[in-house]
Amino acid sequence: MMRFLVQAVVTALGLWLAAEFVPGVAFSDGMTLALAAVLLGLVNAVVRPLLVILTFPLTVITFGLFLLVVNAATIGLTAMLLDGFQVDGLEAGVGAAIVTGLVSWIAGVAIKDDKKE
Numbered sequence: 001m002m003r004f005l006v007q008a009v010v011t012a013l014g015l016w017l018a019a020e021f022v023p024g025v026a027f028s029d030g031m032t033l034a035l036a037a038v039l040l041g042l043v044n045a046v047v048r049p050l051l052v053i054l055t056f057p058l059t060v061i062t063f064g065l066f067l068l069v070v071n072a073a074t075i076g077l078t079a080m081l082l083d084g085f086q087v088d089g090l091e092a093g094v095g096a097a098i099v100t101g102l103v104s105w106i107a108g109v110a111i112k113d114d115k116k117e
Contacts, residue, residue: 004041010107012037014100022099024092028084036085040078048074071097 012033019025019033027033051070052059058066072093079087087093 006111008034008037008041010104011040011100013107014103015040015096017103018096018099022092022095024086024088025096026086032082032084036078036082039082040075043074043078043081047077068094068097071101075100 015025015027015036016033019027027036048070051073052067055066055070059070069090072090075096076087076093079085087096
């Protein structure tokens with residue numbers, strides 16, 4: 001449970017930074033940001049694996065770059081399901097996917113996982 005909460009906080013930070021730096025990504029308030037982070041975590045747990053499997057040939061052909069589109073799609077789906085979270089188009093979705101991915105990567109490097117040792 002603690003890992004899910006930390007991941008939700010990291011995701012919220014990534015989404016907040018995306019809203020600050022990526023044109024076309026916006027939140028109405030802090031509660032919407034928190035709900036978007038939790039909902040994105042659920043969408044990534046349920047829908048993203050299916051999308052990754054279905055788009056595997058495209059991912060191989062593009063040397064993995066198509067995963068940015070898959071991540072943008074999950075962020076777009078989250079925005080569709082949640083009022084107050086807005087992502088305007090594919091470019092904004094890809095930008096948000098890049099920012100949240102970088103934040104998650106940095107957090108993963110900074111926060112050690114005890115199970116890996």
